[in-house]
Amino acid sequence: MHTKFWLLTGLVLIVSCKLSAQKSYWSNVEHREPTLGVAEVFQKHNTPEFQLKLVKASQTVAALRPMDELSFDYTPGERLEVRDKDSLYHLGDINLRIKTSSGHWKTYSTASNRAPVTPLAIKDSVLAAADLANTLPKDIPVSIKRFYELDKGQLVMRFEITNMQDTPIEIGALGVPMIFNNILEGKSLTEAHKQNVFFDPYIGKDAGYLEVKRLSGKGPALLVIPKEHMAFEAYRPLLDDPTRKSIVFEGFHEWMAHSKAYAENEWQGVEQWNKPTSVVLQPNTTKNYSLKFVLSKGVKHIQETLIKEERPVVVGVPGYVIPMDVKAHLYVNYKSEIKSFDVYPKNALKIKEDGTTTTGLKKYLVSGKKWGRARLTISYNNGVEQTVNYKVIKPEAEVIKDFGNFLTTEQWYDNPNDPFGRSPSPISYDYEKKEQVTQDGRVWISGLSDEGGAGSWLAAIMKQLVQPNRTEIQKLQEFIDHVLWGNIQYSEGPYKYGVKKSLFYYEPDSLPKGTYDKNIDYTTWAAWDHKHANDRGRSFNYPHVAASYWVMYRLARYHNGLVDNKNWDWYLKNAYHTTIAMMEQAPYYAQFGQMEGSVFLSILKDLQNENYDEMATDLEARMKERADHWKALDYPFGSEMPWDSTGQEEVYTWTDYFGYEHKANITLNAILAYMPTMPHWAYNGNARRYWDFLYGGKAGETSRVERQIHHYGSGINAIPVLKQYRKTPDFYLLKVGYGGLMGSISNITQDGFGPAAFHSYPSSLKIDGISGDYGSGFYGYAVNSATYITNNDELGWLAFGGNVSQKGTAIEVIPTTAAKSKIYLTPKKLWMTLDAGSINKITYDTSTEKVTLVLDPKTEHTPKAYLRIDDSIVLPYKKVRGAYEIELDDTVKEITL
Structure with a gap:
């Protein structure tokens, strides 16, 4: 009988070094005197979309609930009784830095020393209002009043700031803390997905917004958008809030409309997402800063909600990471005409008008000209400014080529006398010091295992799947022969494999004096001794090894002369045995989805292609046990961490494979939430x-x-x-x-x-x-990596991972990915992949629906292409292991589907 690797019927939030009880998590603030006034009366106000609950004494937000589901709260209101102390932020607080007469910036916050605020008379659309003077320092040169009000039925939070001095003042920082319920402490996975939220910022000036989404990805999404003078300029972490940051709490941030005072101090010398600004307020002058809270029907409806709210909306194709050989596009949807574009750094991007879409959207061609970050500022005629942050990179093929070279040269560790058996290998690298990391207090970093240490050799081998290089592969064969097989992975008898947590370890008494750097702290739990480093019980190490063997199998099986240290079947069989070993040697953690766990399905498919029926049947059955377990859970993507974003990949892979569509969709929705x-x-x-x-x-x-x-x-x-x-x-x-x-x-x-x-x-x-x-x-x-071709109703013909052009009824796409080996043609739902060879271009005739693939010429190691395509398509070539085997020529080869 297969090992049963689930130990819990319901996953709870477990941490390897978990705090012993909920009470201890708040021990740093529990002893403080309550100052928020939660023992007093609360005020409730209903709007068409929300129930707003305020603490009467502070008029900060105690709860923000959607009217359609009053049991759900976007804020951490459930923790008010412990978070009712000075310096713990709440929605409704404000932070400022104002330049004093001495020329220095001084910080003011409504959260630092709380006192009951003074309520103001309310009328018309105002729900609640207060003068905040009591909860601010006496020397603040401005008065601040806060209003909760309705604008055409929608909730607005407005701050009215007045210069009370007879001289101008400069406000160099103005931020509003965005306090929503992302504290996961003490929650089960089911509770967290039903009760908690994550939030993501678009730091895009006047077009910026914050999206707040439930962990489940279901239900309405809350959008915070600018109302008046509230450009989203920066997103500052509130490091002074004493709520403990950990794997159960990411921390809070604030929406900043002005950030110059921080740019001149804590952030000095750092290029910000937007140009930092300040505002000069003249004597007895008032300025309002306001935010609006609106609901979107769901995560996928955020863009249409922004359009409804008359916010500037842009869509970048293929996105905002632009290889220099890609003809990217930007589609603009806004009521006001564009006045100008500004690019920073100068000439980093080239922007060219490219007409309009059939729906009237403005279309612009965007080309990357300088490697690195680039900011595009769009100024509209109505005074609104929007920024779009791009990253310009080399063509993908060049990026991957450089990456492989760096891993097998600069990161190549060659020390035959290494006492830990790590040579030769791609080892961790410190880019700031320009040196290999051969020692670290977290031993796995320099020990070639766990993700932090295995990352480099895994990447070096995975690179060969995309862009095989014989010289690099020869080096990696040495690594496999001398380090991976026998050191990182070892065997105790036939097929009883284990994968070590680390080759490097800290055991000074067993090694020569001077082995360890005296300047490194080896006193923490992370400095495993030899016994703990050899432990085989961490399942997350196994996919790295299995994926490496699988790649080498593919290289040996579908290419000539790239791999010569082992036969292709040795690699495939070892990929299988490593997968099985994960469940037998590391059963506890194997109950969870694994990062890179999707590779196990690739291994299964190749076992089936090779007619290794016994191994394929065994692997499939074991994976079904895991999938059946996940099917029984509400939210089946636990981890060694209390909440994680790395198990969903494999959970989706297997629940989808076994037809558990409902559970696969739950997993997908959770991914879309974060x-x-x-x-x-x-x-x-x-x-x-x-x-x-x-x-x-x-x-x-x-x-x-x-x-x-x-x-x-x-x-x-x-x-x-x-x-x-x-x-x-x-x-x-x-x-x-x-x-x-x-x-x-x-x-x-x-x-x-x-x-x-x-x-x-x-x-x-x-x-x-x-x-x-x-x-x-x-x-x-x-x-x-693949090229995706689609005909969008609003934007027209698009290519993600390629350059598209139209000639009459023919749509032609030149792939720009590094491998050029996969294409998905959306109108035909046609998925085409190559096990070897590369695609020069694809043409789709919209009138005849004829698809033509043009393959690149043969090379020394790739004389044949192997094409996998829908079974309904029959080609005049021999099928080998489920793929069409196509003899390549000295010139391009055309195939009509």
Whole structure:
């Protein structure tokens, strides 16, 4: 009987080093004196969309509930009795920095020292109002009044700021804390998905907004949008809020309309998403700052809600990460005409008008000219300014070529005397120091396993799936022969495999003096000794090994002369045995979905293609046990962490494979809740991840809980999103999935270094210093990179991963992906993939519906192409392992479908 690897009938939020009880989580604030006034009376106000509950004493928001579901609260109102202390932020607070007569910035906050505010008389559309003077320092040179009011039935929060001095003052920072219920502490997965929210910012000036979505991805989404003078200029983490940040709490942020005072101090020298501003307020002058709260029908309806609210809406195709050889487009939907474009840095982008769509939208051709971040500012005739943040990269083929070279040269560790058996291998790399990381207090980082250490060698092997290179493969064969097989992975008898957590370990008494760097802290739990480093019970290490063997199998089976250290069947059989070993040797964690777990389905399909029936049947049966377990759970994507965004990839893969459509949809909706699409390369398709700078990032000041930009979650979560698009073509899914796909390579540097992720804090806004766990993200790119062709009702013919042109009734697309091996033609629901060979172009005649593929010429190692296509299409070629085997020529070869 197969090992039963689920130990719980309902997944609870479990943390490896979990705080022992809910009470201890709040121990740092519980002893403080309550100052919010929650013991007093609350005020409730009903609007057409919301029930607004205010604390009477502070008039801060105690709850914000949709009228259609009053049991749900967007705010952390359930924790008011513990969060009722000074310095803990609530919705309704405001922060400012004002330049004093001495020329220095001084900070003021309504949250620092609370006192009951003074209610103001209300009339007309005003629901509640207060003078905030009592809860602000006496020396503040302005008066601030806060109003909750209705604008055509919609809820607005407005701050009225008046200069009380007889001289002008400069406000260099103005922020409104966005306090919504993202505190997951003490919740089961089911409770968290029903009760909690995540929120994502579009930091786009006057067109900016914040989207607040339930973890389940279901129900209405809350949108916070600018009403008056509230451009979304910056998004500042509220690090002074004492609510503990951890894997159960990402932290709060504030919406900043002005940020110059921070740019001159804490953020000095850091290029911000938008140009920092301030405002000068003349004596006895008043200025209002207001935000509007509206509901969108659901996650997929956010754009149409913004259009309804007459906000500027733009759509970038193929997104906002632009390879230099891609003809990208930007579609603009706004009531006001465009006055001008401004590009920063100068000439980083080229913008050219390209007519209008059939629905009247303005269409612009966007070309990337300079590598790096680029900001496009759109100024409209009505005074509204919108910014769109792009990332310009090299053509994908060049990015991947540079990446492979960097991994097998700069990161290639060659030390025959290494006492830990790590040589030769691609090892972790510190890009800031320009050196290999051979020691780290978190031993796995330099120990070639767990995600933070296996990332580099996994990425180096996955790169070969996209762009095989004989020289690199020869090096990787040495790594497999001398390090991966026998050291990282080892066997105790036939097929009883295990995968170590780390080759590097800390055991100074068993190794020569001087082995360990005295400047590194080896006193923490992360400095595993030899016994703990050898532990085989962490299932998340197994997919890295299985994926590597699977890639080598594909290279050996479908190419000539690329692999010569082992036969193709050795690699495929070892991929199978590694998969089985995961469930037998690491049964506890194997109950969860694994990052890169989708590779197990690829292994299964190749076992079936090779007629390895016994292994295929066994693997399928074991995976069905796991899928049956997930089917029985409300939200089947737990992890070693309390909430995670890395198990959904595999859970979706197997529930979809076994026809558990309801559970696959639940999984997909959860992904869409934390993976947005918006006009900003950093957040478009960026799957939420916020703790792996601790475990896979560079040690030091940037090792912290922080929203990670295109961590590996982006790449792997794009796999189910794009797979679902191929099943049920929905343009929203294509935008999200392709954003994650391209986000997964957006942080690779000009010379080919792949970092763990990009830091979102405005004090940083840079890539992380080490390679860390990036390999899992590159896996997502390697197995998922494809060209998508669609005819959108509103935007016309589009290509994601290619350049499209139309000649009469013929639609022609030139692929721009690195591999050029996969194409999905949406109008025909036609999925075409190559096991070997590459596609030069594809033509689709809309009148005859004829599809023509043009294949690139043969090469030394690829004399044949192997095409997989829908079974209903019959081609005049021999089928080999389910694929059409096509002899390539010295010139391009044309195939008509």
